Amino acid sequence: MALDDDEFAALVAEHDRDLRRLAFRLVGDRHAMDDALQDAYVKAFRALPRFRGASSPRTWLYRIVYNACLDHLRRRRTYAQLDEAVATPARGDAVAGRAALASALAALPVDQRGAVLLVDVQGFTYPEAAAVFDVPVGTVASRLSRGREALRAALAPTREGAE
Amino acid sequence: MTEGLERDRELGAALLELEVPEHRIDFDRELRGLLALERGRRLRRRQLRWAAVPGLAAAAIVVVLLVGLPHTASRPSSASAARVQAKVRAAFAGAHALTGTLVFATAGRRSTAKIAMDGRGDLRVEPAGAGTAVYDAKTGVVRSLERSASLGGGPLFASVTTGYPPSGPALAGDFTQRELTGVVRSLLAARDPLVEPVTLDGRAAWRVTLAVEPDRRLFEADRVEVTVDRESGMPLRVVWAARGTTRASMRVEHLRIDPRLPADQFELEFPRGEVLHQDLGYRRVSLAGVRPIVGYEPFVPRSLPAGYRSAEIGAAREVSPAEGGESPPRDAVEVSFRRGLQQFVVGSQARRDGARDPLGGPAGERVTLRGGALDGATAEVVIDPRAVPHLWVATPRLLVFVAGDLTRTELIDVAESLQRRTR
Numbered sequence: 354m355a356l357d358d359d360e361f362a363a364l365v366a367e368h369d370r371d372l373r374r375l376a377f378r379l380v381g382d383r384h385a386m387d388d389a390l391q392d393a394y395v396k397a398f399r400a401l402p403r404f405r406g407a408s409s410p411r412t413w414l415y416r417i418v419y420n421a422c423l424d425h426l427r428r429r430r431t432y433a434q435l436d437e438a439v440a441t442p443a444r445g446d447a448v449a450g451r452a453a454l455a456s457a458l459a460a461l462p463v464d465q466r467g468a469v470l471l472v473d474v475q476g477f478t479y480p481e482a483a484a485v486f487d488v489p490v491g492t493v494a495s496r497l498s499r500g501r502e503a504l505r506a507a508l509a510p511t512r513e514g515a516e
Numbered sequence: 517m518t519e520g521l522e523r524d525r526e527l528g529a530a531l532l533e534l535e536v537p538e539h540r541i542d543f544d545r546e547l548r549g550l551l552a553l554e555r556g557r558r559l560r561r562r563q564l565r566w567a568a569v570p571g572l573a574a575a576a577i578v579v580v581l582l583v584g585l586p587h588t589a590s591r592p593s594s595a596s597a598a599r600v601q602a603k604v605r606a607a608f609a610g611a612h613a614l615t616g617t618l619v620f621a622t623a624g625r626r627s628t629a630k631i632a633m634d635g636r637g638d639l640r641v642e643p644a645g646a647g648t649a650v651y652d653a654k655t656g657v658v659r660s661l662e663r664s665a666s667l668g669g670g671p672l673f674a675s676v677t678t679g680y681p682p683s684g685p686a687l688a689g690d691f692t693q694r695e696l697t698g699v700v701r702s703l704l705a706a707r708d709p710l711v712e713p714v715t716l717d718g719r720a721a722w723r724v725t726l727a728v729e730p731d732r733r734l735f736e737a738d739r740v741e742v743t744v745d746r747e748s749g750m751p752l753r754v755v756w757a758a759r760g761t762t763r764a765s766m767r768v769e770h771l772r773i774d775p776r777l778p779a780d781q782f783e784l785e786f787p788r789g790e791v792l793h794q795d796l797g798y799r800r801v802s803l804a805g806v807r808p809i810v811g812y813e814p815f816v817p818r819s820l821p822a823g824y825r826s827a828e829i830g831a832a833r834e835v836s837p838a839e840g841g842e843s844p845p846r847d848a849v850e851v852s853f854r855r856g857l858q859q860f861v862v863g864s865q866a867r868r869d870g871a872r873d874p875l876g877g878p879a880g881e882r883v884t885l886r887g888g889a890l891d892g893a894t895a896e897v898v899i900d901p902r903a904v905p906h907l908w909v910a911t912p913r914l915l916v917f918v919a920g921d922l923t924r925t926e927l928i929d930v931a932e933s934l935q936r937r938t939r
Contacts, residue, residue, distance in 0.1 A: 374536045383537040391543070395550045402876060427792065428673060455534050473528035479521045494521065501524055508530055 356401055356410060364410050365394055372418050375470050378458055379422040393421035408484050415477075416485045419467055426463060457507030465500030468493055473501070600711055600722050600744055607749030607773070609823055609856040611635070614750075616771040622764035635856055637684055637827065638782040650784045653828060656680040656798055659784040674786040679796035679836070682828040682852035683861050683919075713746075716753060720746040748773050797832035798850070803937055806831045810847035815862050815889060815916055818933040821926045823855040845874070853920075860920025862934065871910035873898070874917050885909070887932040890916065895931055899924050907931050 356364065369390075376393075377386040397417045404413060458466060464486070471477040471485060472493070483490045612635040620627045629643040637653030649660035658677045677685075714723045724742045743753040750771055756764045799809065806814045809831040820826075829851050835844040845865040852861045865874055873880075873896065880898035885891060895909045906919035907927040918930045 369539075370536060373539070374534075377537055378534070384540070386537060387540050387543050390539075391547055391550065394547060398551050451534055454530055458531065458534075469527070469531070473524045474531045476523060476528070490521075497524075501527060504527055504531075508527065 356404055358398075358401070360410075361398060361401055364414060365397075368411060368414060371475055372415070374474065375415070375467070376418060376422050378455075378470055379419070379463060379466060380425050381459065385425055389422045389425040390418065392424070393418040396421060409481075412477075412481050412484050415471070416487070419485055423463065453507050454504065457504050461500050461503055465496045465503075468496035469500040469504065472497055600724060609858055611773050611856050613774050613777055614772070614857060615775050615777070617769045619767045619769055620764070621766075632777060632781055633857060634777060634782075635854060637682075637852075637854060637859060639684070640782055648784060650782045651680070651685055652782055653682070653684060654800065656682070656800055656828070656830060658685050659786070661784065661786065673792065674789065675792040675794065677794045677796060679798045679832065680830075681796070681798045681832070681835075681848070681861075681863075682800075682830045682850045683859070683863075714743060716743050716745075719752070721752060722746060745771075795836060797835040797844075798830035798848070799832065801829055801831050803829060803851075805829075806849055809833050810849055810866075812847070812864075812914070813936040814849045814851055815864055815934040816851055816937040817853075817862060817930045818888065818935055819929070820853060821855070821922060821930070824853040824858075824860070825855070827852040827854045827859070847914075855921075858921040860918065860922050860930070862916075862918050862930070864914045864916045867910060867913055867915050872915070873908050874915045875906050875908065875919060880907075883928060885928070885932050888934045889936050890931060890934055895928070897924055897927060 372390060372393075373386060376389050377383065380386055380389050393414075397414055400417070404410075408416075458469070461469070467486065468482060471482045472479065477485070479490045479493050482493045486493065613633065615630075615632040618629050618631060627644065629641060631642075632640040637651075639651040639653075640648070641650075642648045647660060647662035649658060649662070651658045656679060658675075658680060660675050660677075662673060662675070710725045712723045712725070714721050722744045724744065726740045726742075738759065739757045741753075741755040741757070742751055744750065745752050748771070750768070750773065752768050752771065754766045755762055799805075801809065803814060803816065806812075806829065810833065814829070814831075830849070832845070832848045834846055835848055846868065848863070848865040850861045850863045852859060863874070875898075880896040883895050883897055885893050885895050890909050890911070893909045893911065895907050897907045899905050905922055905924070905927060906917055907930075908915060908917040909931070910916075916934070918927050918934075922930065
């Protein structure tokens with residue numbers, strides 16, 4: 354199955370919000386998110402003629418976006434001598450509990466962050482997430498396990514407070 | 517499904533409440549502009565990936581196109597057109613190095629890039645303000661210092677990309693890509709080139725005028741003029757016009773044929789700091805070194821078109837999926853041949869998902885090969901404005917192709933002389 358330019362535009366429009374969520378939480382700030390997504394969309398468009406439908410268009414697009422975010426992080430580390438991106442809570446995260454959760458998410462290693470976002474937030478199956486990350490399903494499970502553990506700990510006080 | 521493979525919906529719901537920022541105001545406009553550039557690149561890449569002169573040396577591109585212009589025996593200008601073509605062909609087949617500056621102007625925008633290339637296939641491209649990239653054909657390595665931000669600006673970042681196939685990279689400055697792509701298609705499709713003697717900057721020249729079909733997605737030119745230097749056979753100027761008005765132009769300034777190049781012309785020193793590394797998968801090898809990598813003996817022509825000599829051989833067990841592409845080639849080989857600044861390659865790769873043109877070209881002319889290792893096989897010869905001239909064959913295990921700066925007859929002759937060789 355190939356995608357033409359119009360189908361590509363529709364694909365991006367359909368998933369842009371979810372991809373913004375993924376990219377923002379991976380690279381840590383809005384400007385970096387936009388840069389990474391722009392790079393990714395251009396790369397995806399460039400790769401359209403080679404898309405044969407071996408994976409779903411959504412998985413294919415997510416894989417490109419995820420890799421673009423990793424590239425962005427590597428580049429930033431290289432040139433700005435920054436450590437792993439740690440997102441400061443966004444304005445909308447300032448509501449009770451969200452800031453802690455956002456900080457806990459940002460503190461996760463990027464591979465665990467990606468796994469949680471794809472599977473628990475976006476609803477990808479394990480095999481789909483494995484295809485995005487280009488790793489075995491077991492690796493996805495392992496990343497999820499560790500990531501969830503840290504996030505549940507961050508959620509716990511909020512839950513208790515709400516009860 | 518086991519419990520371990522389930523989604524944590526509660527956690528997901530909590531994370532779903534976190535803010536998702538909107539794009540910056542100019543994001544869509546910027547993206548549209550970048551995608552418009554990519555449309556041009558996409559078509560150019562189809563044509564130039566295997567072109568005689570790799571990279572974005574616009575002058576070279578135009579020359580290749582001129583070489584490919586069809587002869588028109590019934591037109592008054594045909595004799596002159598043939599003469600120009602012969603001159604240009606000779607210029608590129610005989611040159612061993614070229615340097616110059618490309619100056620591109622359109623709609624108030626002016627861009628320049630210095631270029632240098634040699635007969636080994638080495639390239640240096642320096643788009644003004646955008647960094648520098650050099651390609652070493654012998655090793656298949658690109659070293660570059662480029663702007664990192666998606667829209668230009670920002671710091672320079674250093675990168676080394678190894679494992680290029682012998683057909684080489686496309687070292688790019690945006691300005692040479694978008695409009696030239698439209699010209700590529702138009703020139704190759706042109707049937708009646710008109711040739712006039714002119715003078716440009718005091719030099720005797722020919723102006724080749726082509727009426728072309730506008731390509732609205734790329735560049736709405738309905739006429740292209742290419743001015744070729746009479747003495748050197750090199751293009752000096754290209755003008756794209758629509759409805760009688762010049763829309764864009766490109767000049768080749770400071771053009772030097774066979775200059776003495778500095779020893780470090782195709783080298784690039786990096787500043788202190790980390791360097792990004794990427795490997796595309798190809799290794800430069802001898803003929804004997806191909807089989808251990810790909811598991812079969814490479815195809816090599818018994819005879820070559822006049823003037824061509826063997827150059828690099830590259831083999832890759834797995835080719836890196838460049839930029840998110842799917843189904844990258846496996847067990848891939850390219851054997852390269854050069855003549856002056858021209859090149860063609862004989863390639864092969866594992867047949868994975870049916871008989872598919874490995875270069876992604878349009879349908880071509882089917883011919884039965886007579887002779888050589890592919891004797892009796894049906895080949896498809898693609899001579900089309902949308903693709904670089906090539907021929908491909910599907911064997912039970914492999915896709916085999918011949919591609920580059922060759923005529924239809926030369927493509928078939930090379931294909932019919934192919935042998936499996938280890939030395």
